[in-house]
Amino acid sequence: MKFPFLKEAITSLTKKPSTELYPLVKKEAPEGYRGRIKFHADKCINCGMCIRVCAPDAITRTIEKTEEGDKITFQFYLGQCTFCQMCADFCAKKAIELTKDYSMVGTDEEDFMVRGTFIKKLPPKPPVPPAGAAPAAAKAPAAAPAATEKPAEKAEDKKEEK
Amino acid sequence: MFKKLIEKGIEKSPWLLHINTGSCNGCDIELVSVITPRYDAERMGFKLAGTPRHADIVVVSGPITSQSKERLVRTLAQVPDPKVVVSIGSCPRSCNVFHGSYSVEGPLDRYCDVDVSIAGCPPKPEAIIDGLAKAVEILKTKRRGK
Numbered sequence: 227m228k229f230p231f232l233k234e235a236i237t238s239l240t241k242k243p244s245t246e247l248y249p250l251v252k253k254e255a256p257e258g259y260r261g262r263i264k265f266h267a268d269k270c271i272n273c274g275m276c277i278r279v280c281a282p283d284a285i286t287r288t289i290e291k292t293e294e295g296d297k298i299t300f301q302f303y304l305g306q307c308t309f310c311q312m313c314a315d316f317c318a319k320k321a322i323e324l325t326k327d328y329s330m331v332g333t334d335e336e337d338f339m340v341r342g343t344f345i346k347k348l349p350p351k352p353p354v355p356p357a358g359a360a361p362a363a364a365k366a367p368a369a370a371p372a373a374t375e376k377p378a379e380k381a382e383d384k385k386e387e388k
Numbered sequence: 389m390f391k392k393l394i395e396k397g398i399e400k401s402p403w404l405l406h407i408n409t410g411s412c413n414g415c416d417i418e419l420v421s422v423i424t425p426r427y428d429a430e431r432m433g434f435k436l437a438g439t440p441r442h443a444d445i446v447v448v449s450g451p452i453t454s455q456s457k458e459r460l461v462r463t464l465a466q467v468p469d470p471k472v473v474v475s476i477g478s479c480p481r482s483c484n485v486f487h488g489s490y491s492v493e494g495p496l497d498r499y500c501d502v503d504v505s506i507a508g509c510p511p512k513p514e515a516i517i518d519g520l521a522k523a524v525e526i527l528k529t530k531r532r533g534k
Contacts (some may be wrong), residue, residue, distance in 0.1 A: 245428045248514050282485040305481035306506045331519045338507050380422035
């Protein structure tokens with residue numbers, strides 16, 4: 227008479243139970259797990275690539291004009307995120323990171339918001355010349371580069387002719 | 389005295405009802421993994437109920453599609469009152485990538501109060517256990533408040 231799985235049954239008697247004791251024994255997510263988003267606001271350059279690439283429109287950006295420059299806030303709504311990591315892959319400055327934190331439980335919408343704010347400064351404005359001298363000053367720099375460019379072009383033309 | 393005993397028993401062993409409202413089955417598989425031997429949630433007392441009338445915690449997955457909306461509303465109406473609604477994944481919370489579709493009528497909080505949300509697409513079974521633990525706490529406060 228044959229007993230199928232007899233060996234299996236006997237070895238299973240001495241094995242530990244296969245249940246994972248999760249709340250007692252904390253478990254770390256495997257390498258490369260895509261969990262809670264972490265946004266490094268200091269690295270961001272406001273190119274908007276993450277917003278363009280995000281399929282469920284989970285990323286929103288608000289721009290506020292202040293005296294110091296544009297105050298830019300990026301908001302990631304994890305309740306709408308697919309955790310596809312496209313935003314992190316396309317980020318030129320590696321400002322978005324998907325951490326291994328998997329436990330995202332909340333009762334409120336605010337629990338799923340990840341925000342980051344930074345100020346993007348405008349380039350310094352050129353000094354404004356006095357009103358009377360303005361047209362002359364405007365013409366002079368415009369004429370000067372043109373004058374310098376023309377001989378250079380001519381020189382290149384000559385080289386090509388030769 | 390019997391009432392106290394029953395009350396304690398209900399708190400220790402809440403029964404789950406799982407409603408799939410057009411989910412892609414990712415979250416459903418993770419929930420199945422929670423209640424099967426690997427993450428055996430039955431050791432914490434969670435048990436799948438066969439009918440909405442027995443349930444304490446309602447677990448919803450999926451964006452609410454036009455086909456399932458009617459069934460969802462009818463099923464939720466049958467659950468007895470101190471109930472906790474748990475949404476699994478991004479879909480019931482905000483319709484995820486399906487938002488704006490002509491056949492999706494979510495999110496879930498249009499039809500009932502969502503007490504606990506578990507984010508993730510799909511969430512890890514550990515995260516679902518965390519969420520269910522939170523749901524039990526809310527269920528306790530709801531029952532004692534009554």
